[in-house]
Amino acid sequence: MKVAKEKLKKLGEKVLDDIESGKNPSIDIPLRTLSNVVYDPKTCSLTLGKKSAKRFLFNIAHAKKFTQTTMVAAFCNQLLKEGLHTSLRDMFYALKRTFPNSDENTFEEENQSNSVLVDLEVTLNTLREQLNLAADVRGKMVGRILIKDRGDTINCSRMGSGGWGIPSVVEDIQFKKIDANFILVVEKNALYERLNEDKFWQKYKAILITVQGQAARGARRLIQRLSLEQKLPVYVVTDANSWGWYIYSVIKYGSISLAHVSDRLGTPTAKFLGMTISDIERFGLQNFTERATEVDIKRAQEMLKYEWFKHPAWQKELKLLIQKKIKAEIEALSGRGLRFVTETYLPTKIENQEFLP
């Protein structure tokens, strides 16, 4: 958090300098348009390019946005000073007011303050979580890990049928003791509950995380920290369809809309364990597939073109989906028996190290 504070201070000093030297105060903000999003194969992540734009105080088109930017910066500074965390929506209400002697409001809609906050994240090269602002929350963790958070020691191997609900901000969590060989990230809660009931993580020495759909920022950051700081391999399990695979790619490479924070949310070492279209034949799931819809196929066609899906193994799976017009959910494995996933499918693939990149 100290770094973020330092960066905010510098931003404030820069604006102050402009004023004191009689210049038109300005802030330099990197562009977040698709044209400025670059896939970097070396770091395996989506990043922002070098384009940026200046935001001035004395410019009719910029004045309000400039003021909003400094308001949001001051608010974050206050949060860090008081050690308080809050949500984007709370920030909007805390900053919403009418400018004195005018009919003009500081912010009309929440998306205005949200967008300014993202500008600030990019400008400061920081995460909103490091500015004490919380994002969406989803995801649970269970397994052979002991963490410390806000003074509490939490033993994730003693969570019963539930799990430790991953908070939105995981910056200050300490990993006290880990006795695991890998992290298994599953898209769906149903699989999480199955694996947890079968104590899969106990038998195979693992940490089990469900992201419950598209991974929230808290879960992504936690996976990254576990991978980076603990050097643990990360295996991801999703449905065998375009959407599941994209969920995997966001965990690994980052997303287009959050390309500016891929380096702090992505886990480039993550590997895809399943499910693939090839798995359907291999594991005898032909009776449990579904017909791919036109939307599924269109999405797969788009993904064929993404730089980060160019590996032949992925091209093959995407093309199989398109040609055979099929897809399968992870629950399809239950067609072979409820414990097939824990007793056969996952152990086989992990043992043989059969991953997609």
Next chain:
Amino acid sequence: MKVAKEKLKKLGEKVLDDIESGKNPSIDIPLRTLSNVVYDPKTCSLTLGKKSAKRFLFNIAHAKKFTQTTMVAAFCNQLLKEGLHTSLRDMFYALKRTFPNSDENTFEEENQSNSVLVDLEVTLNTLREQLNLAADVRGKMVGRILIKDRGDTINCSRMGSGGWGIPSVVEDIQFKKIDANFILVVEKNALYERLNEDKFWQKYKAILITVQGQAARGARRLIQRLSLEQKLPVYVVTDANSWGWYIYSVIKYGSISLAHVSDRLGTPTAKFLGMTISDIERFGLQNFTERATEVDIKRAQEMLKYEWFKHPAWQKELKLLIQKKIKAEIEALSGRGLRFVTETYLPTKIENQEFLP
């Protein structure tokens, strides 16, 4: 779980009896249409009326549904016997196959097996959770409670910034030690995180639960069990709009679509703590409201007519929303400062026992 097993056995025996005595085998299934949903002011819950329909094996229109019903019943029986839990979708795949010597599948779509399962719940007067089938999962708990689940002792006052992720099936959870005066249920995760950071539950001796939107069945059942078994009062906090209030009513009375299980999911003693439209003026939030949309107003008009919103206090709030065309989110309280909700709003209302029924 024993009771559910007993009920399944009886159902099987009844069908067997029909066969052995040469009768057309049938199952009696209560109707789940709106015309058979009744609001019972005595028990404060939505329940099913007395209408039912017979489903026969030897009847062209019924044969498949009858077979599906017995298949689902047999599957649940298997789950209970093996002590396995699974999801509705897994059940679908586990049961999906082609009838021998035909082109006919047992189930084509998941909603077919889901619907048959609800029939079974109603017929057996049981919960799907008691048949070991998991529903959606959402919600977290933190606070002055120690629980035991699958052999693990879980101290919910030591969850750091997270919480104990409430699983889909909470039937077997034991409450080992509780040192709380009430349960505070909040709609939104952002408020949960604020209250958790301020250790509200510590200071006011409470158990804090976020349902994260419309409450999932696991969370509803947990709230009910805490209320019934521990005789703890339940206070609910939502946004000041039709949707938030309806979320409250589902926790308290049950929902129309799940009227058959209100008695096992609803918490009739729950009270509404806030937010109301009246709160806006009282707590000086006029600058932080939003304009109610036509959809909001239409929903409020529908709710005006619901039996379970007939109390004058609710009629007043619904009419205020419609007349003033305003609504407010719980985050609007941040307009008065980030800690206003923990330090002023909630304590004031709880101390003065200012609840809506």
